[in-house]
Amino acid sequence: IKGERPTFSGKYYRTQEAMANPRFRDHIPLLIGGSGEKKTIPLAVQHFDHLNLIVSNVDEIGRKIEVIKARCEDIGRDPATLETSTLVGAIVGENIDRDLVPEEFRDRLLLGSPEAIAEQIKTKVLDAGVNGVIVFVPTQVVGYQPGNITALGEALKPLVSG
Known part of the structure; x- marks a missing residue:
């Protein structure tokens, strides 16, 4: 119970005036992920604090x-x-051939320069009404390019710094 310092003595464990630190919260925030319109969204609306939208195409976000x-x-x-929130993949590069991306991921990924990707995140995700974005960079598609993730982070900074 909140504020108490319990003492317990059992067969295997014992404690004397234990302190819960960090302290217990009155409410533990609940997160669910998905985008099903019949079950997940109504469940999130009824019982959850956060919904991580999982979409197969970033263009679905506004409708969701x-x-x-x-x-x-x-x-x-x-x-x-x-x-x-939602998870968005980003492939950083000036001349990325979309055909190099496995077909099942093409509609989930944003391609282009760091600035172009930041603009797409702003317009397709944040302006659509999503509060937060988680960005992943699938380097296995076009290989690791030193500096790309840093450049993307710099381009995204104005979107998250208020």
């Missing part, structure tokens, strides 16, 4: 956000109280 808002309206929840 509209579904979230509608389900929130159905139950009287302020959509701003449900945080959202």
Whole structure:
């Protein structure tokens, strides 16, 4: 119980005036991932604090956000109280051939210069209503290019620094 310092003596363990540090929270934030409109989104709206949208195409995000808002309206929840995020792949390079990307990942990945990728994240993800983005760089597709991740981070900085 919050604030107590319990003492316990059992067969294998014992403690005297144990202190819980960090202290217990009144509410543990809950996160769920998915984008199913029949189960996952309504479940997230009803019971969760954060929804990580898992989409097969970044162009679906805006419509998914509209579904979230509608389900929130159905139950009287302020959509701003449900945080959202999504995972976005980024291949940094000036002349990336989209055909090099395995077909099942093509619609999930953003390609281009660091600045072009940052702009795509802004318009396709953040402007669509998603609160946060997790970016991964699949170097196995075009190989590791020194400096690309740093350059992408620099281009993304204005989007996250307020």
